[in-house]
Amino acid sequence: MSFKLKAIAAAAVIAIGTGSLSSANAAKQLTAPDPDWTGGVVTCRVAQYIMENELDYKIKTITMPSGPSVFEGVRSGDLDFACESWPSYNPAGDKYIKQFGGDGTVAYLGPTGIVGKSGYFVPRYVIEGDSARSIPASAPNLKSYADLNQYAHMFTSMESGGKGNLIGCPVSAWLCEDQKRLDLLKVDFRAEALGSETAHWAQIQAKYKRGEPFIAYAWAPHWIHAALDLVEIELPPHDDDKWPATNWAQDITHFHGQPSFSSEHPEAAALLQKMEFTNDMQAGMIYQIDVKKRDMEEVVDEWMMANESTWRTWLP
Numbered sequence: 116m117s118f119k120l121k122a123i124a125a126a127a128v129i130a131i132g133t134g135s136l137s138s139a140n141a142a143k144q145l146t147a148p149d150p151d152w153t154g155g156v157v158t159c160r161v162a163q164y165i166m167e168n169e170l171d172y173k174i175k176t177i178t179m180p181s182g183p184s185v186f187e188g189v190r191s192g193d194l195d196f197a198c199e200s201w202p203s204y205n206p207a208g209d210k211y212i213k214q215f216g217g218d219g220t221v222a223y224l225g226p227t228g229i230v231g232k233s234g235y236f237v238p239r240y241v242i243e244g245d246s247a248r249s250i251p252a253s254a255p256n257l258k259s260y261a262d263l264n265q266y267a268h269m270f271t272s273m274e275s276g277g278k279g280n281l282i283g284c285p286v287s288a289w290l291c292e293d294q295k296r297l298d299l300l301k302v303d304f305r306a307e308a309l310g311s312e313t314a315h316w317a318q319i320q321a322k323y324k325r326g327e328p329f330i331a332y333a334w335a336p337h338w339i340h341a342a343l344d345l346v347e348i349e350l351p352p353h354d355d356d357k358w359p360a361t362n363w364a365q366d367i368t369h370f371h372g373q374p375s376f377s378s379e380h381p382e383a384a385a386l387l388q389k390m391e392f393t394n395d396m397q398a399g400m401i402y403q404i405d406v407k408k409r410d411m412e413e414v415v416d417e418w419m420m421a422n423e424s425t426w427r428t429w430l431p
Contacts (some may be wrong), residue, residue, distance in 0.1 A: 123140040145195040145383065146175045148185050151286060152312050153337060153411075155181070157226050157400045158392055160415045161426070162370075169430060170224075170382050182288035183207045189363035189373055190220050195380075196372030196387070198204065199227050203363045204289045212371060222377065224370035224384060228392040231366035235260075235281065236345040241269075241328045250326045259349035263302050269328045270304065279304035283332035284313035292359035299360035300351075304330075316405070318345070336394035338402040385431030396422075 145166070149156050159176070166172040177194075179185065184238055186207040188194035202215070209283030211221035237257065240246075244252035254266040263270075267279035274280070283306035293306035309315045315331075316339060322329045323343050330348065333339055352363035370387045377384040396418070403414045419426065 180288040
């Protein structure tokens, strides 16, 4: 039975059940936000699949911006748990999660297995050229942020006012601090935020197809690194005290939820503690969804059926 059909069947059981059965099922209903990037949603859907099909939970998902609002939703009791939080993008975690020095009003529920990396990238042809496409090297000595100003004229846009243009973090709630980083590093560029992950990758792909020079924010795991030949531009090593005038830290992503989550939902908590999703697992699914334009539920169902021996080891 597919994920969708099992969910429909579960809903039907709830609808026709007795009062006591409805009360019992209500105790196994959870609310979680959908992240606003494909990879994060994939991680959530895998956890949700197991919770609904193996642990008899019903998960209500809501759409909202990632970032501080998710932590506030958990603290207020509107959300039960959240998937794949990247610490570099969620300084609120330092305020609320005890393991990170917070007050304990949000609980750490375990690592997802996804290890994130973020930075600024240019196409390889910007540095080395591409003879097959008759593209000359436009910034042959570009290695680090310190080299950007000498090539600023190569990265201008109609909106950048003569400055270089960085295709920056697409969503302000992610708190990337691109413009502040550029200013602190004295890089005379303008950071452009396109408002959504879809618009961000569409612009990058279009410029790459035309062979234009650009510098852009990107992260891994992501299919973009398989689709395009990109080179990372060096930023100063991460330093909490100097942020955001540094690179991002490596992100050991995690689940988090209400402080009572583990005691009220021990099976779900045990699953999240044992889940070992990986970058390679996620990247393959992102590629099918974003590049091949396949339905996310179909891709997740397919992965779950093909990898049952893997995810069953995560069961409590």
